[in-house]
Amino acid sequence: PNVSKHLSTLRTHGLVRRRQEGNMAYFSIGAPFIFDLCGTVCDSMKEEWEQRQSLLDNSSSTRS
Known part of the structure; x- marks a missing residue:
């Protein structure tokens, strides 16, 4: 539950993106400055x- 909450917050602020495939959700970096x-x-x-x-x-x- 904590991870889901954190990912939701990051997604709300545009830091990560979410892609749904069936019952799986895939997250990726949504803001390039994260790498910096x-x-x-x-x-x-x-x-x-x-x-x-x-x-x-x-x-x-x-x-010595």
């Missing part, structure tokens, strides 16, 4: 991961 948003989030997560990895690498090298 995902790229921004992924880049940010990668940068944070690299910073944490660098801290771990520096931490382990100072103990």
Whole structure:
């Protein structure tokens, strides 16, 4: 039920599209800027991961 509610909200705001085939519903991205948003989030997560990895690498090298 939560997923259906979320998809309905996203559809209402034009972020996803819905296609019905028989008793199956297929959703796709409805707003191209979503791909840019995902790229921004992924880049940010990668940068944070690299910073944490660098801290771990520096931490382990100072103990040796």
